Amino acid sequence: MCTVRCPIRVETEGNEVTWIEGNSHLLGGALCAKGAAGTALLKDEERPLRPLIRKGGRGAGRWEEVSWYAALDYVADKLKKIIASHGPESIMLSCRGGPFVDLVKAFIHGLGSPNFTNHDSTCGRNVHHASLSLYGLGRKDFIYDIKNCKHLVLFGRNILASLRIAEANQVLDMLDAGGKLTYVDVRQTMTGIKANRFFQVRPGTDYALALGMIHEIIKEKGYDREFVDRHVADFDRLEEFVVPYSAEWAAKECGLRSERIKEFVAEVCAARPKVVFHPGWMLSRYRDSFYASRALHILNVLMGNIEVEGGQILPKGPGDCGIKGLRSFDAQIPKPTAKRADGVGWKYTHFDKGPGLFHLFYETMVTEDPYPVKGLICVRHDPFTCFPDPAAQKEALDKCDLLVSVDTHYSEFGWYADVILPESTYLERDSIIATQKGVKPRFIVRRKAVETEHDTKGLCEIIKQLADRMGIGHYFPYNTMEELWAWQLEPTGHRIEDFDAKGFVPLTDTPIMYDRDKLEGKFKTPSGKIEIISDTLSKAGLDSLKPYQSPEEPPKGQFRLVFGRSPIHAHGHTINNPLLHELMPENTLWINKRQAARLGVEEGDWMDVIGCGCTGVIKAHVTEFIHPEVVYMVHGFGRQVPLQTRAYHAGVGDQKLMRGLLQEMDPAGGGLCLCECFVSVRRSSKNPKRRVEL
Amino acid sequence: MNKYLIYLNTKRCIGCHACEVHCKTNKRLPVGPILCEISHEPLKAVRGVPKTEYRFRSCYHCEDPYCVPVCPTGAMQKREDGIVFVDQERCIGCMACVGACPWAIPKHNPATNKVVKCDYCLDRVDAGLKPACVTRCTTHALKFVSLVEI
Incomplete structure (x- = not known):
């Protein structure tokens, strides 16, 4: 049903499904709307x-x-x-x-x-390659122990809407236990409303903010010195590299106040090692997303959070359980x-x-x-x-x-x-x-x-x-x-x-943790250490620490198109499900309140979104909590399969507006730059004031 | 006196609307009637963070419900434990209860041409279980609580 594949238990009568719930041993019965709507998928004949x-x-x-x-x-x-x-x-x-x-x-x-x-x-290639270049381990070679952490930092990772049931519950358990959540995005999201701190940044400046944080942590000597001395190679190169990227600089670049970055840094340094900087999930977004993710991985290293409760834990397999x-x-x-x-x-x-x-x-x-x-x-x-x-x-x-x-x-x-x-x-x-x-x-x-x-x-x-x-x-x-x-x-x-x-x-009854004093050999880099400078990148002629470049501003009259997830739908393949379609039949275009006023657009008005040679018509959602440079829509809509009578042409598909981006790849991370798309928007003439028909 | 209440811990609710689907699939409802609803106010900045809180509404199971006396066949009933429910055998789909309810909570079920409403999944409650929306809530934000007189 959904690519997360949360574990479920199903009850049947004859050949009929009567009940679907989350696996009681792992999820306590919890299940999202997508999982529940499986019964409608079975009955749906608008599929092959x-x-x-x-x-x-x-x-x-x-x-x-x-x-x-x-x-x-x-x-x-x-x-x-x-x-x-x-x-x-x-x-x-x-x-x-x-x-x-x-x-x-x-x-x-x-x-x-x-x-x-x-x-x-x-999706996650930039995150994966950034992880490999630093640890020699891929992105799936770490588990984030969110439940037990004291501070979770999410850069655009809308963890409560891009729903994985176990993980969402971990976040809420962490918050219930008094943990802190800092959320960074260009718009406010479901995750952000649960946060203690929200940094609304200029689009494409995640890397700048992460660099500013690294600078401040090193300047304040707030990092785990012992861990860094023991496990990190070329740390001095990092220290030298981040010198120009002060909190003041980052604040200016991202559109924030520098005191807020400093407050944040003091807080995470006090809470370490139980701090998790999520290195991103779907991070095929900007031209420097690989480096943004790499900087987030580096922030985790500075927290010394590896193989500690409430940090990043190395996953264990059958071998670790003796089978x-x-x-x-x-x-x-x-x-x-x-x-x-x-x-x-x-x-x-x-x-x-x-x-x-x-x-x-x-x-x-x-x-x-x-x-x-x-x-x-x-x-x-x-x-x-x-x-x-x-x-x-x-x-x-x-x-x-x-x-x-x-x-x-x-x-x-x-x-x-x-x-x-x-x-x-x-x-x-x-x-x-x-x-x-x-x-x-x-x-x-x-x-x-x-x-x-x-x-x-x-x-x-x-x-x-x-x-x-x-x-x-x-x-x-x-x-x-x-x-x-x-x-x-x-x-x-x-x-x-x-x-x-x-x-x-x-495969085991009790959690397995490695001895944190014996992490040597766990990092699969050529040096066996966490490598600030990666040989593999150098050999390919790429920087390991790339000087920051400010993102392009949208051309006059245009907006940067960004996209995301809703907890109702799993990308494109649930849009036609009768029960999920009933909840969310189409997507909307989120636009900043001031920009909307300028365009004469009100909540619910139809808007034309015009990419390079493609157009879509979509209803406006006007909010003050989105950056004025961007417009946003949920991904997966605007489907064009006529046999899907509910989903057919409902809403707009962001990917269809991304003309010319198929080969726009982050050369270091291999991820596509899907947020490097600019569109024009206007109030559609589909909002008639009078009726001319009989 | 009403014995039960569904309570939403708004701190845990993530507005995923799963409860609405859990309810529908348990009662095998087609597209149309939605018996419980999650809603929220527009976002408002609170100490720098735009916030909102979610609300859950199914049926209030009123102490003195308007829908019960107006029902011409006695299908709409209130149990001893306070649960207001529709006896599907007796319902003729006249929709009088919908007009009587200040919140139009009973809904028309196009599959049966009768009325359907939240009854706290009384068959489950009678079997010692919790309503479907509570049992399967994505984040365990919904609670089925028994009220005690003090």
Whole structure:
């Protein structure tokens, strides 16, 4: 339902879902609106219910309903043809990510292609690469112990609206226990209204504020000297670098008062090490978002908050609990030898090879350098909603011979694809088992609550049947889910029945913490220390500490377009859900009160938003608590799949206004610069004062 | 005297509107009737931080409800423990209760053509459980409390 995948427990009567609640052992029954609306998703027939093969031109919406045999034969046949003429590496697969990716990764690698990717260049890549450059550890190699911290600092991380149930409860528990919350954003949000301190900054100046904080902390000697001396390399370079970036300078740049920054710094220095600077989640925003995130990671280091309660904790896995890990499908497959089509690993040596960077494949599709990319399989991933400028994406995709969408709903990409393989919903499908690392690691699995009433299939079955047709079925040694689970669990000594009691298998009863005095060797950088200056970055000709550059101001009469999340919808794929649509049928354009007055716009008026060659019409939300340089909208709306009768053209899709931003990448972090988009807005002529019809 | 109350801890409410969906899915309501509502005042700056508080409203389960006597079939009833509920068997969907209620709290259910309203999920309460909205509240902000006379 939602990409967070909060654990749930489902009650049924016959083949009907009667009750969905959060897992009582982990969430005490708590569940958000999206989770609850799963029953409406099951009943919703405005989603693909049987395999579809395109009849007309791409995107024309003319489909032939076919059997699974015909659809899978069609896909396999096309894949074989592409492999015969261009090699297996000309097939790529993108997956929405999450804990259950092992199987699809194995499928693409099994075909002989290295080109596995995901959505992350529009999400957390900058944060991940910043983390790697500093610690040698990725962003998922830290857990933020929010519940026990004394001060949580969030830079644009709208943690109570971009809802993960366990995490939201941790924040509220922390506040209930007297913890402090500082929130930084260009507008006030659900998270910000719970904060003790709100810094409304000029858009694009997060890096400046973080530098000002570092300067002030070092100047006041408020950092954890012992930790820094012991674990940080080249700290003197940081001290020297931040000299010009005083609190006064930052305050001026961000539009704040310097005393407030100083007060804040005094407070966090007194509360350390139980202070968490969230390094960002979705931080593909500005041209310097990588460096902003790196500065936030550095602030955590100054707090000395690693492997302490209320700080950043290294997640533990099965090995730490003295048991063997799950058997992996992907690990048994010989590594494909071809270089990646997105250039990651050879052209871009400073990026993590894992999922690479999806948007760079578009360039390769057009240039065919280093080789052509002719087939794209998207598994529950909608690049047209996720990446900017769908028109530019379509231009590149027209070079492909095969586009396949495996999804539970009509994605905008699916609507343009050649084949839609309808996946059963999360209530109707089983998944592979996955490991959830943490202070208390566990094995997790999704088990279906009801049988599908339509001609849809679970992903495990789709992959197996496609693999058999491609001659790589031996990498997937199962015919039933029971066989699959038994194969995965074999080394661990557990059985699938062990999941019955709680819905997961805990690997330990007590939290596991490493000895904080023995952190040596935990940082996977070349020096084994936390590296202020990263060799990998230097070798790629990039700064580790980049001098600050002030963001562009919007051209006269224009606004910077920023976007965000609502707790009601999960990006684009829940907009058509009847119950969620009822709560939030469309998005609105947030605009500063003074700017609105200037434009003659009042709350609820229709407004035209004009990007470069694209237009949308959207209702205004006028508020004084948004920076006058920006306009804001919730992401995921403005969908253009006609069979989704509720979501069709409801609201506006921000990504469609982002013309020309598809290849605007932060060169150091690999994230796209999605907030580097300027739009014109005006009161729409769709607000008539009189009626001219009969 | 009313025995129960749903109380919202506004410090924990994050305005996610999950309670509204929990209520609807438990009662299997179609698009249309919404039986409990989360709302808030526009933001106002308090010591530099724009703030607002959320409110929860379902049915007030009045001590002396207007909706009960106006019901022509006796479908709308008030129990000993104070819960005001509609007996679906007896309801004829005349909507008289909606007009009588100062807040128009009873709603028309287009799926059954009858009235539906918050009854604190009385089948759950009778089974020793809490109402759906409380049980599944995202942040455990809603509480189902028993009132004690002092």
